[in-house]
Amino acid sequence: MSEQQQRRDGKFGDYGGQYVPEALMPAIEELTDAYERYVLGNEDGFMDEFRRRIRDFGGRPTPMGRADQLSERYGTEVYLKREDLLHGGAHKLNNALGQCLLAKYMGKERIVAETGAGQHGTATAMAAAHLDMPCEIYMGRRDINRQRPNVFRMRINGAEVTPVEVGRGTLKEAINETMRDWATTVETTHYIIGSIVGPHPFPSMVRDFHRPISAETKRQSREAFGRLPDAVVACAGGGSNTMGIFSEFVDPRDSDPEGVDDVDLYAVEAGGSTLDVDEERGVAPNSASLSTGTEGVLHGARTKVLQDTDGQIMESHSVSSGLDYAGVGPELANLVEEGRVDAVNVDDDAALAAFHRLSQTEGIIPALETAHAVAYLEQHDDPSELGEYVVINVSGRGDKDLAAAMEETAGRDLPNAPEMDVFDGEGLR
Amino acid sequence: MSEQQQRRDGKFGDYGGQYVPEALMPAIEELTDAYERYVLGNEDGFMDEFRRRIRDFGGRPTPMGRADQLSERYGTEVYLKREDLLHGGAHKLNNALGQCLLAKYMGKERIVAETGAGQHGTATAMAAAHLDMPCEIYMGRRDINRQRPNVFRMRINGAEVTPVEVGRGTLKEAINETMRDWATTVETTHYIIGSIVGPHPFPSMVRDFHRPISAETKRQSREAFGRLPDAVVACAGGGSNTMGIFSEFVDPRDSDPEGVDDVDLYAVEAGGSTLDVDEERGVAPNSASLSTGTEGVLHGARTKVLQDTDGQIMESHSVSSGLDYAGVGPELANLVEEGRVDAVNVDDDAALAAFHRLSQTEGIIPALETAHAVAYLEQHDDPSELGEYVVINVSGRGDKDLAAAMEETAGRDLPNAPEMDVFDGEGLR
Amino acid sequence: MSGGTGESRIPAAFESEPAFVPYLAAGDPTFEASLAYVEALERAGADVIELGLPFSEPIAEGPTIQQAVVRSLDGGMTVERYFEFVAALDVDVPLVCMTYYNLIYQYGDEEGPEPFVERAAAEGIDGFVVPDLPAEEAGPLRAACDAHGRDLVSIVAPTTRDDRLQRLVDLSSGYLYVQARLGVTGARASVSDRTTESLARVAETGTDLPRAVGFGISSFEQARDVIAAGADGAIVGSALVDIVAEGHAEDRPPEETAAELEALGRELKEGALAAAEPEASQAD
Amino acid sequence: MSGGTGESRIPAAFESEPAFVPYLAAGDPTFEASLAYVEALERAGADVIELGLPFSEPIAEGPTIQQAVVRSLDGGMTVERYFEFVAALDVDVPLVCMTYYNLIYQYGDEEGPEPFVERAAAEGIDGFVVPDLPAEEAGPLRAACDAHGRDLVSIVAPTTRDDRLQRLVDLSSGYLYVQARLGVTGARASVSDRTTESLARVAETGTDLPRAVGFGISSFEQARDVIAAGADGAIVGSALVDIVAEGHAEDRPPEETAAELEALGRELKEGALAAAEPEASQAD
Numbered sequence A, B: 001m002s003e004q005q006q007r008r009d010g011k012f013g014d015y016g017g018q019y020v021p022e023a024l025m026p027a028i029e030e031l032t033d034a035y036e037r038y039v040l041g042n043e044d045g046f047m048d049e050f051r052r053r054i055r056d057f058g059g060r061p062t063p064m065g066r067a068d069q070l071s072e073r074y075g076t077e078v079y080l081k082r083e084d085l086l087h088g089g090a091h092k093l094n095n096a097l098g099q100c101l102l103a104k105y106m107g108k109e110r111i112v113a114e115t116g117a118g119q120h121g122t123a124t125a126m127a128a129a130h131l132d133m134p135c136e137i138y139m140g141r142r143d144i145n146r147q148r149p150n151v152f153r154m155r156i157n158g159a160e161v162t163p164v165e166v167g168r169g170t171l172k173e174a175i176n177e178t179m180r181d182w183a184t185t186v187e188t189t190h191y192i193i194g195s196i197v198g199p200h201p202f203p204s205m206v207r208d209f210h211r212p213i214s215a216e217t218k219r220q221s222r223e224a225f226g227r228l229p230d231a232v233v234a235c236a237g238g239g240s241n242t243m244g245i246f247s248e249f250v251d252p253r254d255s256d257p258e259g260v261d262d263v264d265l266y267a268v269e270a271g272g273s274t275l276d277v278d279e280e281r282g283v284a285p286n287s288a289s290l291s292t293g294t295e296g297v298l299h300g301a302r303t304k305v306l307q308d309t310d311g312q313i314m315e316s317h318s319v320s321s322g323l324d325y326a327g328v329g330p331e332l333a334n335l336v337e338e339g340r341v342d343a344v345n346v347d348d349d350a351a352l353a354a355f356h357r358l359s360q361t362e363g364i365i366p367a368l369e370t371a372h373a374v375a376y377l378e379q380h381d382d383p384s385e386l387g388e389y390v391v392i393n394v395s396g397r398g399d400k401d402l403a404a405a406m407e408e409t410a411g412r413d414l415p416n417a418p419e420m421d422v423f424d425g426e427g428l429r
Numbered sequence C, D: 001m002s003g004g005t006g007e008s009r010i011p012a013a014f015e016s017e018p019a020f021v022p023y024l025a026a027g028d029p030t031f032e033a034s035l036a037y038v039e040a041l042e043r044a045g046a047d048v049i050e051l052g053l054p055f056s057e058p059i060a061e062g063p064t065i066q067q068a069v070v071r072s073l074d075g076g077m078t079v080e081r082y083f084e085f086v087a088a089l090d091v092d093v094p095l096v097c098m099t100y101y102n103l104i105y106q107y108g109d110e111e112g113p114e115p116f117v118e119r120a121a122a123e124g125i126d127g128f129v130v131p132d133l134p135a136e137e138a139g140p141l142r143a144a145c146d147a148h149g150r151d152l153v154s155i156v157a158p159t160t161r162d163d164r165l166q167r168l169v170d171l172s173s174g175y176l177y178v179q180a181r182l183g184v185t186g187a188r189a190s191v192s193d194r195t196t197e198s199l200a201r202v203a204e205t206g207t208d209l210p211r212a213v214g215f216g217i218s219s220f221e222q223a224r225d226v227i228a229a230g231a232d233g234a235i236v237g238s239a240l241v242d243i244v245a246e247g248h249a250e251d252r253p254p255e256e257t258a259a260e261l262e263a264l265g266r267e268l269k270e271g272a273l274a275a276a277e278p279e280a281s282q283a284d
């Protein structure tokens, strides 16, 4: 399928598409048009402004540096691409800023977004404040009460945070509620989706806003070791940091496409506590939709989904809330199907151990999501087989995860967990 | 006084010097020698390695971007130098990484540092982990229990955190305790001081590790608006971010010294609740040592100090724990005395309002320290008098301050404070 | 129940008089009670019944129907039980299955809508409304409906522009679901101007498909007003589901809830009919 | 008290026999009690008394003395009260004021050490030990001491290299405070090898200044050992302050604490003397 076609109908092989209520279709068409004109066509210098702002406000390019201790441990040169240094502490801002700016170019007056753990919500709140746009974030009640610092941040940035009281009060209820808001306000409002999921043009557009990760990685690899890496490893929830760092290796648009096909790409999913599924209760104790999901339609796109045999979406689980999602981006699903990307997974314990390992040996506290990517090297029988140069995408920092990581660590038997007895009695939060 | 002399005896006019126990003097001499050889002389390529690591690990250069909303509000072009994007979330890493690396070059085997709110401690813990050095951080018991997330971070990075139980259990007790450790272990251990304070060579050395802030600001100003700014504004506690962004304007070492004398420099101190002092109780309800302090000897250097008429050091106060210090760097004290730097101050209320203003209008949640610098523009009768181009040093991000800022905000009548009623009943922490 | 594998009975339902088209989620809150509720609506004069097959991610529903979906799923509703429910219903009106595409797509061994449509047709479903399936993706389902003589009802939104409108009209059979206003399902107080506008735009396409208006209709007056505005039918969901929800919350006997549903149903049907009588609409 | 503005009495104190040099923080925990404690130490045989003037940032002190400083400051100690304290003391031994430079520097109207030294001399202080004042910064204080006939005692650390050592020797008068080991003040169990080494290095400079060893001496044996190692005096601080702290914590009558201080003081003085008698040091 030619790229041009891909742009038009948003299909990636059998995946993708636009499964949304008719009321939203005109907005989706308008957005598709805006995506093609502004993002792909740089109309009115949109991409120039985006690049300027993501540099001056966001902090691009983010650095890529050698992990001295990990390189020694694994007998291969390990480099870290530092999206944790982007403003807000994760890759998320690339997309939030891009879409917020696009909404402005489209003449929209208001932003809505869903958030689970709060990462996408905080990035959106920052971008909206930066561009002087009113913004409302939907967040499940349970998540609000679990993720107070992120709610603080959104409120402090001036965003409305609207609790979603129905159901379990987590991400999927928030997505449903945001869709509802959008279906009501679509004429004046833009919905900023938080990953490469949802109906076309979201998966392509979100990927393109994250594309600089990949372009920089190529350039920085050539600067650091004179060639492209042998392998690139990224965690995958929805898959935006993943496609962000993969895209120029999969579909090069920069001036330097040579050799990209030789780069192995690994998408590391959350294996949770086990890959087994409780069909009876409709619960997957993992979020490994690429590894264990089946084809289905979720949140506007056909993709790999954790679902029961009827097609009801299952509750997913992961120690990392940002990976805790029952679907995955359609483009990534297709790349796995085509064999271009390897879908692998690591469990909660391995991710927590990697969280502590990277913190202790490299001085970088990663997000628990990122810790999954780091853990993959440890899980590998012989990481040197990955090649001579391996780049890990450090998608975010772990400050948001401190309390969760400590609580989860306390309940497990991890050899490298720090003791916390410096505190006076009180609990960990 | 020539620069060479300044380097040798560490005097800045009447300020500076080396007021330390004899047991430490040999270490101070050794350090002075190392500073001159490695930092000033780039022996063994020390500075090359420092520059590489602060780039790849730290994320330098940090961006400088226009603050659109503030520029409009103040009728002058306001630019933000983004040290909040440095790894760890503040300028602190420049120094922590530099000293940790220096300790390595000097053959030291262990790092100690004091910390108050935990910013310098977390930066040191990160740098030590990155360079594979054991590290011990002294922190007052009261601070430990107030700053749990930062203690988490240090422990997660593998640092020992040793509670200091004596006295009020805050920064000054921690400094005393770290000095004691160093006095005992000086042969194998390096003490990383957290600001441009302490005995020579610390003030000069810490400044030099922060010097890139200033060099980048010059270059980025020329890129963004074709010339140097008219004014540079930075908050001042000890004064390390301050001298970091001032140094190339005061004593240019880069290739481009022209015009630096025309740049006005503002050091914004914490005015606390009032500039008045309670001599009776030995308490200053502010930390404005440049504005209201007198010459004295504190923590190894002669400088401006908050003290009673006997010379006993007063308890300082500020809503921002990183500014809450009774002294200030001797170089800064001298520059104020010479009239090269203007010492100004803003009170707690103004700083909190600026915290919310920058968050809401620019999408950047600043550290409460930084908020003082931002507040100065609001305090000014006519900010456009500051000149056409004003650069503010955003010394750090506010994630560490969320709980404190919300608590302090709740107790005041700030017009721009966000409501927090989205939470279910419970308290703010 | 009657129906079965013949042709869809929907077109006939709109022929004689303005239609009353109620919606309920099958199995809300229990299989048995829900059967009684649907049957009560037939007694009230329903001309077509939209029968929700609950999906775990009901992105087009407001909170009222979302909660109905949760109750039904909690009550053990599955696709298989849904078909058993349809089979067990003792009503003689056309039935429209309202659900989300993933459940249709997953049914049967190979992926695609055909097995679901075949089975539904066999159990007595006459047509389908699939809120997350726009015209662009509806080809395979349309084909399956054609193969099994079923109708595919499309939703026309207030935001639907003319090019899309023509496409929807071309795609649809049975009737057009004209969405009265932006937003999601849920009872509202008044009928919006956009309804009139939408109906007019549909009329301009020259289609002879019946137009049923839904989203927010909850009273005699609203049913009357939408028919007066040119609709051929009034679709009512949340107002009825509210009664089920209240009965469940208050633990009322199902017969009582059924009676309430029947009463509101009658009122709505009368509203629809009232508009058709010249006096009534003039009196307005 | 006696003393006054004549010459320092310190040199004479080391002339006849090994000296016992106790330290207490003036005013710990109260003015009155502290007077009694210092006097008890004189009775015990103190040859020189180091009298701490508390400073809010005692960076060279261990926790024991740091707490003494806190108690004294909490008890209302100020520079003025300190001089009153010295004046009120009824002892006849040389007194050394041990404090930090900022208090010396701030005293009087213009900044600089002279007014403080003048006043201290007038009240009966014979010399000064200033732990945070290295040779590099000591010029002005040395000059003031010379002007008023007072001694300036320097601390020699185990880390002090030979070039610095010579400088310290040249700077000092009264005696040299030889720091027994690295670290800060505080009682320890044994005497380190480094003490012996330091004493030897000081001897090599050819100075005839007396050498008093401090840091960690708390018992008869330790006092004896440091003298045996070549010291001219044993400085004891934390071990005595511990007694004051305990008395304070347990709320004992001051006389009781004074008696305990006197008892330990005697033991320490005897330890120092024991080393001077050949039999005792051989018996070791």
Ligand SMILES: Cc1ncc(COP(=O)(O)O)c(C=O)c1O
Binding pocket: A090, A091, A092, A117, A119, A120, A194, A195, A196, A235, A236, A237, A238, A239, A240, A241, A242, A321, A322, A323, A367, A369, A370, A395, A396, A397
């Ligand atoms: C730091 C970080 N990494 C990864 C993810 C997963 O999202 P995605 O797979 O879209 O990159 C998240 C989501 O919140 C995140 O915060």
Ligand SMILES: Cc1ncc(COP(=O)(O)O)c(C=O)c1O
Binding pocket: B090, B091, B092, B117, B119, B120, B194, B195, B196, B235, B236, B237, B238, B239, B240, B241, B242, B321, B322, B323, B367, B369, B370, B395, B396, B397
């Ligand atoms: C963000 C930030 N800014 C400023 C300061 C004040 O330190 P200095 O005056 O040395 O820059 C601190 C100290 O913790 C800080 O964390």
